Amino acid sequence: MADKVLSEKFTGIVIRRIVLNARRIMILCLIVAVLSSAWALTRTPRWSAWAAAIVPGSTASSISSSMGALGLGDAMGGLAGLGAGMLPEPAGIDITLAMQILGSRRIQERIILKYDLINRYKSISMERATSKFSERFSVSLSPEGIIFITAEGSNRTEAAAMVNDIVTFANEELSTLVTSRSRRSRIHTEYALALAYDSLEASRNAMEEFRARTGLVFPEQQASSMMDVMASIESEMVTAGAVLSGLSGNLSARSAIYSQASAQYRYLEEALRVRSTVGDSLSVFPVMDSMPGYLREYEALSVNVETRSAVYLFLRQELENLRIEESRESPTIEIIVPPTPTYLRAYPKRAVMVLTHVFIAFILCIVWLIFLAWFRSVLDSPESGSFVRSVTTDLRNQFKLSRQKNGSAKK
Secondary structure (H helix, E strand, O other), X not given: OOOOOHHHOHHHHHHHHHHHOHHHHHHHHHXXXXXXXXXXXXXXXXXXXXXXXXXXXXXXXXXXXXXXXXXXXXXXXXXHHHHOOOOOOOOOHHHHHHHHHHOOHHHHHHXXXXXXXXXXXXXXXXXXXHHHHHHOEEEEEOOOOOEEXXXXXXXXXXXXXXXXXXXXXXXXXXXXXXXXXXXXXXXXXXXXXXXXXXXXXXXXXXXXXXXXXXXXXXXXXXXXXXXXXXXXXXXXXXXXXXXXXXXXXXXXXXXXXXXXXXXXXXXXXXXXXXXXXXXXXXXXXXXXXXXXXXXXXXXXHHHHHHHHHHHHHHHXXXXXXXXXXXXXXXXXXXXXXXXXXXXXXXXXXXXXXXXXXXXXXXXXXXXXXXXXXXXXXXXXXXXXXXXXXXXXXXXXHHHHHHHHHHHHHHO
């Protein structure tokens, strides 16, 4: 049996149908292009911006970069252990943690709340807004350990601000995570330093209350001055007593000179007694009898203040050392290329959109013509044509029957 000519084959039939309907296909593609252009003009334009950042002291391999960006750093570590050197190991927890934080839901939610993207996206929940924003935001990691952050906004300025805020929020999240021994030590040291400061303030308040109550600002110097004053009074009293004894042999008790010397001696004696026992309101020194107790209390308070001051200064110095060590060990994201908006808008790409829609319309037309050619060949086939016609007739009769029933029911 001779082979069929090309015009009788299925391929030839499809080609002939395409040629016969080429004008219609072109008109349909033109209509799709016009409608696609009009639809693209109604879309809200978006611009994108990108920035490059690094985590100082970290590098990455290609596989570990991908796993870290997907939040699978631990799984990659297990694979590296099983592979025994066959797979590249992750670059470290720092860059993996930074990638996880940059792409985390918390960062996205903060961006959504700051720029009010829920209302702009017309979303009914944060879940929907996060899903839409994740399509317009990306974080990737190069094999060299460079992080590329990209975000889309309603204008170039907003897109660059979003990228900058993403890095800022990520650094804030990293600063709150306890990821190292130095950071945990720093937190405990800050708590201990606060307690030491409260204790030091309590001891200083006790010292201030003691000075206000006793009047002893410098107790040792004041006690020494008091002893000098009392020694001077006692010396003058001895002199006055000697003068009085000398006058008692020559003058009577009613003599004016004797009375003056006697009054002076009694005054000095009373002054010495008062300053040794009860004191008076004119003296700037406390009572001599209470001075040993005051000195003992002052020494105890002074030792307490000095001890707590030494503890506070030690903890303060230790805290500064821990902060320096923490800043050396803690991961931070540093921008090496600032957020740079692109010149062309990211959406809509009108030329690409029109070409894509026209291509899809052309493919659908070709598929439809192929289907019609196949269906016509089935109808013209002696084996299946009669069966398909009978099935089609029965299907139509079923619909006609249902319509007739509906019409009679209405009457």
